[in-house]
Amino acid sequence: MRLTRTLILSVAACAFAGSAWAGPIVLRANPVDDDGRVTLGDLFEGAGAAADVMVAQRVGPSVVLEAGQLQAQARQAGLDWANPNGLRRVAVRRAEAPVQGMAEAPAASAAVQPTARAAYRPGAVQQVIARNDMVRVTYQVGGVNLAVMGKAMRGAGLGEPVAIMNTASNRVIDAVASGPGQAVAGPAADVARAAPQQFAAR
Incomplete structure (x- = not known):
């Protein structure tokens, strides 16, 4: 009886540890x-x-x-x-299979060129944060500004949502890109999403 209870407690502890x-x-x-x-x-x-x-x-x-x-x-x-x-x-x-015989350099160039041209199309969103970029995330509330550095988990254009991994705590912050290497969280994120050009000009 004591052995059975010990086993049950051990399993429960392991399950709790896994979720924690x-x-x-x-x-x-x-x-x-x-x-x-x-x-x-x-x-x-x-x-x-x-x-x-x-x-x-x-x-x-x-x-x-x-x-x-x-x-x-x-x-x-x-x-x-x-x-x-x-x-x-x-x-x-x-996933699309790579074309055989195609060199990696031309493939990379071909992937970059459409993106560069897209930046000049009317209404196109130009990317200001690339994946794995180090980004400064600012949280503004009540006249107080708090800032942390983190790594971008994906690319984003001005006013687009971007997940930032806080390098100090490994927590993911939901932010909005506000400029090159810059993002905002909290109430300011709504402003940046609604009027990205106006927000970036501040």
């Missing part, structure tokens, strides 16, 4: 898979040891997953996805 140490993760901007097996690593950045955990099977060009179910699957694997944008569904596409 759940790591925050960020959904990839354009999730893709290349073998029909959709894993947590295909979907999230920072999945770590749970990257190979399979959550769905893709049989066509794409598969659509329910965000709530995906959140539960991530939690079971010891990961914490807050779904900050309130997504209902997440689409995963088949």
Whole structure:
């Protein structure tokens, strides 16, 4: 009887520890898979040891997953996805195979050129933060400004939402890009999202 109770307590303690140490993760901007097996690593950045955990099977060009179910699957694997944008569904596409014989340098150049041209199209949003950039995030409230440095988890144009990983605490901050290497959180984020050019001119 005592042995049984000890085993039950041990299992409960392990389960609690697993949930307490759940790591925050960020959904990839354009999730893709290349073998029909959709894993947590295909979907999230920072999945770590749970990257190979399979959550769905893709049989066509794409598969659509329910965000709530995906959140539960991530939690079971010891990961914490807050779904900050309130997504209902997440689409995963088949990764496009590289063209054989094509050198890497021309491929990279071809990928960059359309982006550069897009910056000059009317209404186009020019990227001011690139993925993995170090970004200064400012939180403004009641006349007090607080600032922290973090790493961008994705690229963003002026006025677009961007997830920033606080390098000191490893927490993810939901912010809005306000300029090159700059982002804002809190009430100022709504202003930057509604009028990005006006906000950046301050």
